[in-house]
Amino acid sequence: MLKHQKEMALLKEHLGKRQLKYTRQRELILDAFLKHEHITAEELYHQLSRKDPHLGLATIYRTLNLFCEAGLAQARHFGSQTQYDNVSHKGHHDHLICTECGKIVEFENCDIERLQEEVAARNGFVIKTHRLELYGLCSRCQH
Amino acid sequence: MLKHQKEMALLKEHLGKRQLKYTRQRELILDAFLKHEHITAEELYHQLSRKDPHLGLATIYRTLNLFCEAGLAQARHFGSQTQYDNVSHKGHHDHLICTECGKIVEFENCDIERLQEEVAARNGFVIKTHRLELYGLCSRCQH
DNA sequence: TTGAAATTGATAACCTATTTCAATTAGCTG
C-alpha cells in the first residue's frame, strides 16, 4: 500500500531538477510529516526517533526546509518555535485570537480569499498559501 | 511640545495599576517606538544607543514586552526576528511575500478589512489588530 | 561496480531573547 503518492512525486521532481537525492531519511520524514496538518521539527524528531534512533535533529530541520522549497510545507513562526504546515492539507483555516484569554476560533471565508487573489494578481504574485490572524477580545473578555 | 500624549497616558495608566514605575528609559523607548509603524528590538537598540550609550538591549526587550502587555504594541514573529507593531498606527498594511526570492510587497485593502470585521462580529470578537501574509511567487520567480 | 557528488549524524556555533544579580532609581511616607 503506497501512501502519499502525489507528494512523493512532487518531492522527487523537485529533487531531480536540482541533482538532489532521494534518501531513506527523506522518505521517512515525508511520510511522517504528511500525517499532520502542522508540526514542529522537535515533535517530528521525537516521533521518528522511535523508528530510527539514529536520525539526527539537523536532518529533520534540513528536510523540512527542503519541503518548504519544494512547496510541500510552509514555515510559520509562532511564539518561539516554527510550525511547518502541511500544504497539501486542504482544510485551510484562519484564526481569531483573544489576546486576553488566549481563546482561538478557527474560520474560513471565501470572500476574503477571493480578495486576496485579486490583490496578489494586481501585484503579479501567484499565492501558494497564506496566513490570516485576527487579534482582539472575545465576547467574555470585553470590559 | 508634547508628543504621544495619548499613548503615554495609556502606559502610565497600565504602570499605575501594577505598581510599576515610569522611568526615563521607558519614556525614551516609548518615544522612539511610536515613531515607527513596526520595528525590531535590535533596530530600536541601535537607534537609541546614539542618544543613550548605556541603554541595554535587555531593557529594550523588557520594555517592548511591557508595551505589548499595555496594548501599545503587538509582537509578530517574522523570519528569525520579532517585529513589534505600533498598534496606534492606523495605516496598517499587510504583506505579499515571495517564497523564492524573499521580496516583500506591502498592501492595504479596505474590503478585506471590512470582511474581517464581519467575521469577528459573527464570533463575538472585537479586533484590535490583525496580520495577513500572502505567500507565493512574485512575477520574476514564476517559472 | 565504481566514483563523484550529495547527504547524514554528531556536535559546535549562532542568534535572538530572557534571566540573573548587584547597583541604581522611582516615588511613596513621614
Next chain:
DNA sequence: CAGCTAATTGAAATAGGTTATCAATTTCAA
C-alpha cells in the same frame, strides 16, 4: 525633603531553537 522599599537597570551569563561544519556514508549515473 530625607529615608525607605520595591521596582528597574545594565552587563553579562544563560537559554532555546535553528543552522553550519566536517568526516563518514550513501546515492545514482556512467
